[in-house]
Amino acid sequence: MVTRSLTVLALLLCALPALTQDWDSFEFAATELTDGLWHVRGAGGNVVMIAGEDGVLLVDDDYEQLGEKLVAFVQAQTGRGVDYVVSTHWHFDHTGGNEALANSGAVLIAHQNVRRLMAVETRIELLDHTQPPAPDAALPSITFSDSLVVRLNGEEIVIFHLPNAHTDGDAVVRFRNADVIHTGDIVFNCGYPFIDTSNGGDIDGMIAAVETIIGLCGDETVIVPGHGPIGTRADLETYRDMLSDFRDAVAPLKTSGMSLEEVQAAGATAELDEQWGKVFFTPDLFTAMVYATVD
Numbered sequence: 001m002v003t004r005s006l007t008v009l010a011l012l013l014c015a016l017p018a019l020t021q022d023w024d025s026f027e028f029a030a031t032e033l034t035d036g037l038w039h040v041r042g043a044g045g046n047v048v049m050i051a052g053e054d055g056v057l058l059v060d061d062d063y064e065q066l067g068e069k070l071v072a073f074v075q076a077q078t079g080r081g082v083d084y085v086v087s088t089h090w091h092f093d094h095t096g097g098n099e100a101l102a103n104s105g106a107v108l109i110a111h112q113n114v115r116r117l118m119a120v121e122t123r124i125e126l127l128d129h130t131q132p133p134a135p136d137a138a139l140p141s142i143t144f145s146d147s148l149v150v151r152l153n154g155e156e157i158v159i160f161h162l163p164n165a166h167t168d169g170d171a172v173v174r175f176r177n178a179d180v181i182h183t184g185d186i187v188f189n190c191g192y193p194f195i196d197t198s199n200g201g202d203i204d205g206m207i208a209a210v211e212t213i214i215g216l217c218g219d220e221t222v223i224v225p226g227h228g229p230i231g232t233r234a235d236l237e238t239y240r241d242m243l244s245d246f247r248d249a250v251a252p253l254k255t256s257g258m259s260l261e262e263v264q265a266a267g268a269t270a271e272l273d274e275q276w277g278k279v280f281f282t283p284d285l286f287t288a289m290v291y292a293t294v295d
């Protein structure tokens with residue numbers, strides 16, 4: 001069980017895999033994106049923090065093991081506690097800090113399907129991972145179906161759902177004035193992404209979701225992906241093309257009757273694999289995600 005958890009942690013982690021096994025010595029680091037808005041780099045998914053007179057809001061809150069440390073980090077960084085946490089989706093490398101944050105006084109906000117998935121034992125078949133039900137305190141208390149706007153520190157924070165992409169409960173968080181978008185795990189800016197096919201994830205939804213986000217971007221828009229370095233509209237376009245090309249390589253092979261194993265062995269995505277298949281999820285695993293959900 002321990003070995004399996006560490007494997008899953010390593011898989012869901014983009015950077016610093018060695019450090020996650022040593023939670024005690026792990027340190028968060030913050031980079032200011034614009035006045036009052038920070039990218040907080042942790043061990044799990046990318047965190048965005050807005051802090052000012054009205055309060056502090058986080059987008060995602062890393063692993064459970066780092067929850068208390070994140071509470072302390074924000075306090076040290078801003079001199080305040082966290083008022084709101086918005087979760088981009090249910091995965092434990094994005095919602096793990098929920099319980100500690102809620103206990104410190106934060107209100108948890110997420111799409112309604114995040115609460116549904118977190119409330120029960122949930123399987124991620126592709127990773128052979130079983131996530132136990134989250135404690136009540138870790139469940140979002142404010143949920144929404146389509147979108148929600150939070151106004152804080154002069155910023156308009158638009159939180160909106162995109163259906164069946166990385167999961168069935170994805171939310172994108174757009175800071176309109178700052179022109180910063182946290183995409184959650186709809187975007188990995190460092191290799192093949194994960195698609196949670198057990199919980200509503202779908203390659204076509206993923207492509208459509210990226211397209212929607214691109215439509216909101218100008219030349220200066222700052223993209224905070226779920227994992228990987230900060231990016232731009234151009235990065236999103238490259239990523240969208242990769243997803244689309246990969247899908248178009250796999251779909252006809254599936255339609256022709258080939259099994260997953262045969263598609264994995266066919267080498268149809270070899271060129272893409274060279275660029276995208278080395279950082280994170282392997283070509284075989286990403287092929288399995290696309291094969292499972294492509295029509």
Ligand SMILES: [Zn+2]
Binds near residue numbers: 166
């Ligand atoms: Zn995820």
